[in-house]
Amino acid sequence: MxxxxxxxxxxxxxxxxxxxxxxxxxxxxxxxxxxxxxxxxxxxxxxxxxxxxxxxxxxxxxxxxxxxxxxxxxxxxxxxxxxxxxxxxxxxxxxxxxxxxxxxxxxxxxxxxxxxxxxxxxxxxxxxxxxxxxxxxxxxxxxxxxIGVSGVTALAAVVEHARVQRGDRVLVLGASGAVGGYAVQLAAHLGADVTGVCSASKEDLVRAQGAHRTVDYASVRLPAMGGPFDVIIDIAGNNPVSALRRCLAPGGRLVIVGGEGGGRLLGGIERNLLATMAGWFTAKDLGWMFSSTTTARCAEVARLITEGAVTxxxxxxxxxxxxxxxxxxxxxxxxxxxxxxxxx
Ligand SMILES: NC(=O)c1ccc[n+]([C@@H]2O[C@H](COP(=O)([O-])OP(=O)(O)OC[C@H]3O[C@@H](n4cnc5c(N)ncnc54)[C@H](OP(=O)(O)O)[C@@H]3O)[C@@H](O)[C@H]2O)c1
Missing domain, CATH: 3.90.180.10 (Medium-chain alcohol dehydrogenases, catalytic domain)
Structure with a gap:
């Protein structure tokens, strides 16, 4: 041996x-x-x-x-x-x-x-x-x-940052993903009118999670996605902040969560800084977030699962x-x- x-x-x-x-x-x-x-x-x-x-x-x-x-x-x-x-x-x-x-x-x-x-x-x-x-x-x-990352991030984005209300027109970019699936279900549970953006092959999945309509990002550009929206939850796509802002209704809220392919050095995080600066010149709420996992947030997502509000x-x-x-x-x-x- x-x-x-x-x-x-x-x-x-x-x-x-x-x-x-x-x-x-x-x-x-x-x-x-x-x-x-x-x-x-x-x-x-x-x-x-x-x-x-x-x-x-x-x-x-x-x-x-x-x-x-x-x-x-x-x-x-x-x-x-x-x-x-x-x-x-x-x-x-x-x-x-x-x-x-x-x-x-x-x-x-x-x-x-x-x-x-x-x-x-x-x-x-x-x-x-x-x-x-x-x-x-x-x-x-x-x-x-x-729950710890995907659920908690969606909760923080939809409930805490975007403050989604019944009747809000909500666009979720990246709706077919781990965070996006939770975000679509949460927004729909809160009574919002949800448009989910994903690839064509996953539109059925996103509708099954409660989206009222879906858009294939490969064939439809942002301005044609059915806006203006009261809320945009931006989880994927790395769209320019200026384009996202134009799709918001007056007083609308943008929450940047993430997006892949944003560059080897910074990974697209510079969009967050641009959103902060652009927000100084508009009445629209242009924000971004990093989620942090807490006992309270995990417990809230777990409660929503128990209730059947999200799965x-x-x-x-x-x-x-x-x-x-x-x-x-x-x-x-x-x-x-x-x-x-x-x-x-
Ligand atoms: N801020 C935070 O605290 C925080 C926390 C967690 C995650 N994140 C970030 O959030 C992002 C998503 O994470 P995840 O775990 O949900 O990833 P994921 O499960 O891989 O989901 C990403 C989704 O983005 C979709 N997508 C790709 N290109 C798109 C485009 N051009 N337009 C719209 N949708 C597009 C994909 O859809 P198809 O598969 O249908 O193509 C995929 O389902 C990542 O960048 C992650 O780093 C941030």
Missing amino acids: PERPAGTVEDRAQEQGPGFVMRAVTRPEYGGPEVVTVEDVARPSPGPGEVLVRVGAAGLDRATLHLLTGLPLMARLAFGVRRPKRPVLGQQVAGVVEEVGPGVDGLAVGDRVCGTAAGSFAQYAVAKAGTLAPTPDGVEDRHAAT PVIDRTVDLDGAADAIAAMASGHLRGHAVLEMQ
Whole structure:
């Protein structure tokens, strides 16, 4: 048998018992799905204000892709300049509290929880207690695993930033995606008249989520999408702020959430700054947002799922070994809804 170097995960497992080791989806360097591997790594321990979650399910989202590729480059200031600081991928999580760190109130071993935990594509992940909420009875882990980023971002965009009201004419750009699916359902639930923008092959999906009409972005330009709108939730497409502003009704609200393909260095974030500046010269509300995951927001999305107001759409569930293929499917736009990793 080949000799193992001292201090490997296997050595530490022999010293501390097999529970010390867990399987995880990692990437040692930035790259595409081809750099993704599944390996044994050390199980993390919760620090003050944290809990260890035994992961039941972990939802993929676009941030997974940014963490994998290290793009836009600006993001490497936070993720690690030359190589990723954290090898384990994943953020959205649903599972059961396994250990509680010092100073955590309101969570106990055995509680079902959902939200975010850095490195959630693993059997165990450490989460800040403030980014988790209880998973209600009747909500499956695979659904709860889409709340922490996708659900919370849509909630913040539609309810908190755009303040969507009954009767508002709402345009959702990127309606077929993970965030967009939640946004369409939320806006429709609030009584808005929703136009969803997506590719032609997913118009049926977006209508099924409550959009009153759909538009194929490949064949219809923004000015012909049926405006003016009271609200635009801009999740994809990277349309110029000036064009978005022209599609808003007087007093209308724009919320920029995201958009891929905006450039290697900044990823299109400069549109946010342009929106802020353009907003100084118009009565229209031109805004943007970065979502932050809180217990209250996770709990609210979970409540909406329990009520049947929104239902996460799951394209596929895979095990850890299927992570690379699921990430590739997301990158190439083949998902209809979410991909979710489920632990065995
Ligand atoms: N601000 C924040 O806090 C925050 C939080 C989460 C995510 N984000 C960002 O939000 C964006 C979407 O994330 P996601 O997880 O929902 O990604 P996703 O699931 O991949 O969805 C993106 C969707 O955009 C659609 N799309 C592509 N080109 C389009 C165009 N020209 N016009 C309209 N729709 C278009 C795609 O539709 P088809 O597949 O039908 O082509 C796809 O369904 C990403 O840029 C992400 O980084 C921001």
